[in-house]
Amino acid sequence: MVRVQEAPFDPGAELAALTRGRTDVGAVASFTGLVRDVAGDQAISAMTLEHYPGMTEKQLAEIEAEANRRWPLQASLIVHRYGRMLPGEPIVLVATASEHRAAALEACAFLIDWLKTKAPFWKIEESPAGSRWVESRTSDDEAAARW
């Protein structure tokens, strides 16, 4: 399932809901991305995410479908926020459920690596020096390319 929303979410509650009522799941893996209050040597007071409504959902659904083609998943979830958020708040959650750990862990890493290079989101950081667009990192491209 894919959800793109402005409102904060509770990663623990999302994970509990992922397997609620099921007794066939043996492994759940998850990644939660949070807003940090520092970037390099710069204090960060807030972050705003812009996205491309429509394309975002389409790309996330394709990434999720690809994970389900590659690994035997029993459930998967991508929640990604947009809008303004404060340090400590969750930005993104990806979670996978499978019978065994390898598929869940690998699919989870794949989902966040591909999401970071394919999902059309852009971050602006607010700091005492003003606001600036976050630049993409080549390390993210390398992480996505390993899959």
Added chain:
Amino acid sequence: MKVLYFAWLRTKTGKASEEVSPPAEITTVGELMEWLAASRPGFAEAMAVPGVIRAAVNQDYAEPGHPLRPGDEVAFFPPVTGG
């Protein structure tokens, strides 16, 4: 044809979207970029940095050689930074 701009490309061009009617000889994403840059200094400035602008046609990533059809939704944006 609807053209969308995102992130700092939106601030450089000064608009989030616009309806454009390029001449018939504009048939690919790359040609549309050149055509837009000719009359939009902000877009030309962004294009001056090679390989930075990404394109999507009808919400799928598209290379410069991707063909265009009337009614397409074309978006231009810098590398994504989500997650």
